[in-house]
Amino acid sequence: MSPRKTQALQAVPVNSPMEDWLRMDRMPHIWCPGCGIGTAVNAFVRAVEKTGIPREKIAVVSGIGCTGRVAGYLKLDSFHTTHGRAIPFAIGLKLANPELHVVVFSGDGDLIAIGGNHFIHAARRNVNITVICVNNFTYGMTGGQVAPTSPKFSMATTTPYGSLEAPFNLAHLADSSGASYVARYTTYHVRPLANTIKQALSKNGFSFVEVLSPCPTLFGRRNRLGDGLDIMRIFKEKSIRRDGLSTDAATVDLKNGPIIVGRFKDQPREAFLDVYNDAMTKALGKDRFRPYGPVTMRNPKGDGDGDGGR
Amino acid sequence: MHSIKEAVLTGIHFIDGDVACAEGAIAAGCRFSAGYPITPSTEVVERLAVRFPMVGGMFVQMEDELASSIAIIGAAWGGVKAMTVSSGPGISLMQEHIGLAVITETPTVWINVQRCGPSTGLPTLPAQGDMMQAQWGSHGDYPTLALCPNSPQEAFDLTIRAFNLAERYRTPVLVLLDEAVGHMLEKVVIPDADDIEVDARRFTDKPPSEYKPYECSEGSMVPDLAPVGQGYYFHVTGLTHDERGYPIMTADTQVDMMHRLMNKIDLEDVTDVRESEVDDCEVLVVSYGITSRVAERAILDARRQGLRVGHLRLVTVWPFPEQIVRDRATQDSVQRVVVPEMNLGQMVREVERTVAGARPVRLVGHPGGAVHDPNVILEAILEETS
Ligand SMILES: Cc1ncc(C[n+]2csc(CCOP(=O)(O)OP(=O)(O)O)c2C)c(N)n1
Ligand code: SF4
Ligand SMILES: [Mg+2]
Numbered sequence: 001m002s003p004r005k006t007q008a009l010q011a012v013p014v015n016s017p018m019e020d021w022l023r024m025d026r027m028p029h030i031w032c033p034g035c036g037i038g039t040a041v042n043a044f045v046r047a048v049e050k051t052g053i054p055r056e057k058i059a060v061v062s063g064i065g066c067t068g069r070v071a072g073y074l075k076l077d078s079f080h081t082t083h084g085r086a087i088p089f090a091i092g093l094k095l096a097n098p099e100l101h102v103v104v105f106s107g108d109g110d111l112i113a114i115g116g117n118h119f120i121h122a123a124r125r126n127v128n129i130t131v132i133c134v135n136n137f138t139y140g141m142t143g144g145q146v147a148p149t150s151p152k153f154s155m156a157t158t159t160p161y162g163s164l165e166a167p168f169n170l171a172h173l174a175d176s177s178g179a180s181y182v183a184r185y186t187t188y189h190v191r192p193l194a195n196t197i198k199q200a201l202s203k204n205g206f207s208f209v210e211v212l213s214p215c216p217t218l219f220g221r222r223n224r225l226g227d228g229l230d231i232m233r234i235f236k237e238k239s240i241r242r243d244g245l246s247t248d249a250a251t252v253d254l255k256n257g258p259i260i261v262g263r264f265k266d267q268p269r270e271a272f273l274d275v276y277n278d279a280m281t282k283a284l285g286k287d288r289f290r291p292y293g294p295v296t297m298r299n300p301k302g303d304g305d306g307d308g309g310r
Numbered sequence: 311m312h313s314i315k316e317a318v319l320t321g322i323h324f325i326d327g328d329v330a331c332a333e334g335a336i337a338a339g340c341r342f343s344a345g346y347p348i349t350p351s352t353e354v355v356e357r358l359a360v361r362f363p364m365v366g367g368m369f370v371q372m373e374d375e376l377a378s379s380i381a382i383i384g385a386a387w388g389g390v391k392a393m394t395v396s397s398g399p400g401i402s403l404m405q406e407h408i409g410l411a412v413i414t415e416t417p418t419v420w421i422n423v424q425r426c427g428p429s430t431g432l433p434t435l436p437a438q439g440d441m442m443q444a445q446w447g448s449h450g451d452y453p454t455l456a457l458c459p460n461s462p463q464e465a466f467d468l469t470i471r472a473f474n475l476a477e478r479y480r481t482p483v484l485v486l487l488d489e490a491v492g493h494m495l496e497k498v499v500i501p502d503a504d505d506i507e508v509d510a511r512r513f514t515d516k517p518p519s520e521y522k523p524y525e526c527s528e529g530s531m532v533p534d535l536a537p538v539g540q541g542y543y544f545h546v547t548g549l550t551h552d553e554r555g556y557p558i559m560t561a562d563t564q565v566d567m568m569h570r571l572m573n574k575i576d577l578e579d580v581t582d583v584r585e586s587e588v589d590d591c592e593v594l595v596v597s598y599g600i601t602s603r604v605a606e607r608a609i610l611d612a613r614r615q616g617l618r619v620g621h622l623r624l625v626t627v628w629p630f631p632e633q634i635v636r637d638r639a640t641q642d643s644v645q646r647v648v649v650p651e652m653n654l655g656q657m658v659r660e661v662e663r664t665v666a667g668a669r670p671v672r673l674v675g676h677p678g679g680a681v682h683d684p685n686v687i688l689e690a691i692l693e694e695t696s
Contacts, residue, residue, distance in 0.1 A: 089383060
């Protein structure tokens with residue numbers, strides 16, 4: 001068994017083997033030994049099991065990247081979309097079918113660089129979805145280019161003399177854009193991460209979980225951080241948990257520490273659909289407004305009701 | 311299946327093409343739209359924003375056209391009929407997601423109210439400059455289904471047809487209006503809901519254990535969809551995939567997938583070409599959209615002067631109706647073919663390719679900003695080519 005597979009199976013509760021949740025006919029997966037993405041997937045599955053949400057009501061949407069492959073390995077209704085656009089796809093899916101728990105699982109480049117505009121607007125709009133961002137500080141899939149999360153002066157193939165730009169603090173970005181729930185953990189923190197994802201899934205509104213994750217093959221090697229285990233050691237030694245800390249103070253310094261983790265924000269505000277239904281009822285009156293309700297209002301077979309939906 | 315009464319504004323209306331298009335979408339069962347404002351298409355979504363809440367639908371103004379064009383794909387997978395609407399620069403931004411809708415076989419409708427390009431061009435004035443983009447705008451090979459209305463009435467009718475074809479073939483369908491049709495006020499008759507045929511979404515009969523997302527039943531080239539949230543656990547990807555929907559990075563898989571994608575549309579079913587006095591015509595005019603109405607005037611004038619002029623109006627512009635154009639253009643009586651269009655030569659290339667030198671083909675181009683002067687088309691019709 002390859003090291004990556006060992007890692008993928010370790011942290012899973014025995015009562016429901018990880019295999020149940022994966023498309024085993026697609027194994028082996030593409031992730032490198034020591035990569036943190038599998039650990040994030042484990043935490044997610046564990047979280048889903050704990051929520052008790054019926055499995056068929058969870059849909060996963062990914063963009064493009066190493067993390068973008070997550071959707072393809074999970075045995076759920078799953079969507080592998082285009083680079084940067086997982087969030088607006090998820091918004092369409094959720095608004096069409098509000099019964100679903102829609103989870104976006106994607107990378108830092110995907111969600112914050114090319115998809116950055118969608119990220120801030122989704123937080124502002126507060127549609128009830130959960131976004132899990134695997135932040136490995138680089139573009140893994142394309143070979144280790146600089147990302148908007150790369151630490152200043154870190155090495156990447158497109159910044160061979162060091163990155164010159166300051167990285168985003170994703171938690172702060174999500175918070176200031178209006179997210180209801182904001183947390184950060186690393187792949188070292190498997191249990192708290194799973195608990196946090198569980199919490200995020202149960203929140204009404206836009207919830208955001210950042211998962212700092214090793215990319216030993218590219219970011220780790222190029223920045224002399226060692227292999228996957230070495231990076232996990234950095235996560236372990238330099239992390240400080242500060243629940244409720246103002247997100248602007250929740251910084252990440254891989255080199256000198258600290259790496260601040262925890263649940264920073266848990267301030268539910270009315271989610272988009274609730275606002276919509278309330279406001280339209282007021283504007284149009286009960287007689288004229290046809291509430292934008294759950295999918296049970298429509299016939300899934302699409303025959304009979306004539307409007308193919310609502 | 312028919313449209314539903316409460317949603318359809320049955321009656322005689324005096325509305326523009328944009329509003330008619332929005333009403334057509336509602337009559338066809340569309341209940342989700344995402345868009346970003348851009349002239350001259352904005353009135354479509356403004357109408358939807360007013361009307362959707364009364365019929366159980368929703369319009370969301372997204373942050374840009376990239377978001378809009380993929381939100382409708384997400385909504386379609388959520389089980390709702392969905393469309394997006396844009397013009398010029400916005401349509402250019404949406405191209406990647408037309409490809410995504412093609413490869414994932416997502417029934418969606420894309421309204422393009424054409425304006426002048428390139429770039430910001432003439433935002434408030436008409437053009438037919440996106441005809442080739444409609445077929446070739448996204449990367450890779452793919453079949454395009456595109457309809458071209460020449461009046462507000464047709465904007466209504468063809469938007470319904472676009473939704474029906476999208477469901478029938480599980481593919482994006484484009485409706486190519488232009489600023490003139492979009493902003494033209496005319497009589498539009500909206501029939502009784504019972505008289506509006508609507509194709510329902512086709513879901514699989516199979517249980518999850520037997521279902522494969524891209525497997526076709528006997529005699530069909532269009533796979534059935536599975537409803538989301540019902541335990542099918544299907545996977546959808548923009549990568550080349552097999553019948554299971556799993557990405558397979560091989561040339562063989564690409565060959566199989568492309569073969570089906572390129573052949574799944576029944577040409578006879580989708581082709582709509584209107585003929586007028588084409589038997590025995592000496593000159594054949596091939597046109598579409600607003601230009602067909604301008605050409606009609608020139609054709610009448612030419613006929614008054616004793617010339618036998620036939621008119622082929624392409625309502626389905628993609629897939630290009632090769633068979634009909636070839637048969638008509640090369641019939642014995644035809645001496646020449648005239649193609650007026652509000653661009654500098656796009657669909658004329660298809661006509662030339664189809665006629666393959668058997669008859670002279672004359673372009674009457676116009677860079678857009680105004681419709682043709684009918685006399686310019688008339689001159690071209692009358693002018694003998696040596
Ligand atoms: C429009 C577009 N531009 C560029 C690419 C190439 N590309 C694929 S993945 C990727 C970066 C992925 O980085 P990230 O989201 O951080 O994922 P990771 O691989 O690190 O998990 C890029 C640039 C693409 N697929 N589409
Ligand atoms: S390249 Fe990096 S992110 Fe991608 S699988 Fe390998 S370790 Fe993981
Ligand atoms: Mg990354």
